[in-house]
Amino acid sequence: MKRKIPLIITFVVGVVLIFAEFIPHKPFGLISGELEKWYLIIAGFAIILGQLNLFKVNLFKIRYKQQNWQYFILTLVSFSVMVLCGIFWGTQNNPGVFGNGAAIATAMGDKPFDYLFLNVYQHLSATMFSLLAFFIASAAYRAFIARTTESNLLLAAAILVMLGNTSMGSILTGWLPESLKFLHLPRISEFIMKYPNTAGQRAIMIGAGLGIIGSSLRIILGIERSYLGGK
Amino acid sequence: MTHFFSVLGIWLGALFTFAIFSFLYKDNPFYKIAEQIFVGLSAGYWFVYTIFFILMPNLFNPLLQDFAVNWIKLIPAVLGILMLLRLIPSIDWVSRFPIALVIGTTSGIFFLRYLKSDVINQLTATIMNPFHGANWVNVVGQILLIVGTLSGVIYFYFSKKHEGAFGVTAKIGIYFLMVSFGAAFGYTAMARISLLIGRLQFLLGDWLGIINP
Numbered sequence: 001m002k003r004k005i006p007l008i009i010t011f012v013v014g015v016v017l018i019f020a021e022f023i024p025h026k027p028f029g030l031i032s033g034e035l036e037k038w039y040l041i042i043a044g045f046a047i048i049l050g051q052l053n054l055f056k057v058n059l060f061k062i063r064y065k066q067q068n069w070q071y072f073i074l075t076l077v078s079f080s081v082m083v084l085c086g087i088f089w090g091t092q093n094n095p096g097v098f099g100n101g102a103a104i105a106t107a108m109g110d111k112p113f114d115y116l117f118l119n120v121y122q123h124l125s126a127t128m129f130s131l132l133a134f135f136i137a138s139a140a141y142r143a144f145i146a147r148t149t150e151s152n153l154l155l156a157a158a159i160l161v162m163l164g165n166t167s168m169g170s171i172l173t174g175w176l177p178e179s180l181k182f183l184h185l186p187r188i189s190e191f192i193m194k195y196p197n198t199a200g201q202r203a204i205m206i207g208a209g210l211g212i213i214g215s216s217l218r219i220i221l222g223i224e225r226s227y228l229g230g231k
Numbered sequence: 232m233t234h235f236f237s238v239l240g241i242w243l244g245a246l247f248t249f250a251i252f253s254f255l256y257k258d259n260p261f262y263k264i265a266e267q268i269f270v271g272l273s274a275g276y277w278f279v280y281t282i283f284f285i286l287m288p289n290l291f292n293p294l295l296q297d298f299a300v301n302w303i304k305l306i307p308a309v310l311g312i313l314m315l316l317r318l319i320p321s322i323d324w325v326s327r328f329p330i331a332l333v334i335g336t337t338s339g340i341f342f343l344r345y346l347k348s349d350v351i352n353q354l355t356a357t358i359m360n361p362f363h364g365a366n367w368v369n370v371v372g373q374i375l376l377i378v379g380t381l382s383g384v385i386y387f388y389f390s391k392k393h394e395g396a397f398g399v400t401a402k403i404g405i406y407f408l409m410v411s412f413g414a415a416f417g418y419t420a421m422a423r424i425s426l427l428i429g430r431l432q433f434l435l436g437d438w439l440g441i442i443n444p
Contacts, residue, residue, distance in 0.1 A: 039337070042314060048281055074264060079272070082276055086278075106233070133424045150406065195372035197411045202379075203379065207384060208349065209346065
């Protein structure tokens with residue numbers, strides 16, 4: 001029962017959704033529409049499960065005083081503050097338990113949840129990702145050592161695309177005569193993006209698409225069962 | 232009061248920016264503090280977002296507004312609660328039922344979506360007359376597009392050993408993939424640098440007021 005019923009649910013739901021695409025009559029359309037709404041609701045609970053699990057894991061780290069456990073207190077505190085602000089005073093267009101939070105929004109300029117989002121979360125997020133600019137540069141130094149034809153192509157494409165999208169590209173090749181305009185760096189960059197890059201992306205998309213179709217079939221038919229766990 | 236919170240917001244932003252950038256020197260307590268706050272706020276943000284933008288409009292509001300019509304939504308609600316039982320190890324197997332529904336729905340949707348968008352539509356877009364172009368640059372580009380797509384797909388076929396004519400075609404496919412990865416890298420690097428410029432503009436403009444933001 002612990003394994004068979006979930007396998008049956010997966011099979012029935014998957015088959016109904018695929019059939020619904022080819023049988024545009026009642027009840028298939030209705031069933032597939034309703035299943036997609038159910039999926040959204042359960043996926044919502046899954047996201048909440050993830051957050052609660054994060055809370056639980058951090059709580060255990062603090063309880064058993066694992067390495068750097070003091071920092072995990074901050075994780076729990078910031079998580080709780082964000083959640084409580086959202087639930088008590090709501091978000092920009094949604095009222096919370098304490099109403100619309102007009103008084104506190106007037107005092108702070110924004111509701112507490114939005115204030116934290118705009119003044120802390122956004123800055124942290126943007127800085128964290130901008131940090132990658134430095135690491136990407138050091139990674140490129142190691143990866144772009146032009147030893148083979150493949151790495152040469154990678155290097156050339158990256159440089160041409162980057163130069164073509166900056167004012168430097170226009171300055172470097174802006175002097176070219178009209179007959180050689182196709183060598184203008186922004187045009188070369190556009191050409192790379194439009195043709196060879198699209199070709200590579202399409203090959204990846206077709207390959208990945210076929211892979212996903214195969215995996216979906218394996219799951220629906222019950223061949224792939226790893227999502228049920230080991231027990 | 233609003234001015235105080237506005238100034239406090241800018242100072243908080245600046246301090247957290249420096250705390251994250253301090254990692255460029257080496258891992259340190261300031262970075263660890265900022266990192267853990269980021270993790271906590273992220274999780275909190277998505278928690279609240281899920282409640283207000285997923286569960287309320289799709290579950291709570293329909294049930295509260297018209298229970299007689301929407302009672303069927305109790306089924307995913309119960310399945311959702313079963314999903315949360317995964318946190319209790321002794322009865323975590325119960326969560327397999329909602330997971331099965333999510334996996335089944337995802338498989339069914341993805342099967343159709345990827346068949347249409349990633350396979351049929353891409354192949355349809357590739358099957359064209361390459362010589363029908365406005366100028367020779369377009370014609371060359373379209374030939375490259377067809378050759379690149381087909382050779383790239385051949386590269387991903389691993390059931391046959393890559394040797395002979397098949398191997399040569401697969402090799403050409405790799406070249407196109409490399410150009411694609413290079414272009415993607417270029418764009419990623421530019422996006423990160425533009426974020427970095429944004430941070431510097433914030434520090435020099437909003438915080439220090441040296442430049443006009």
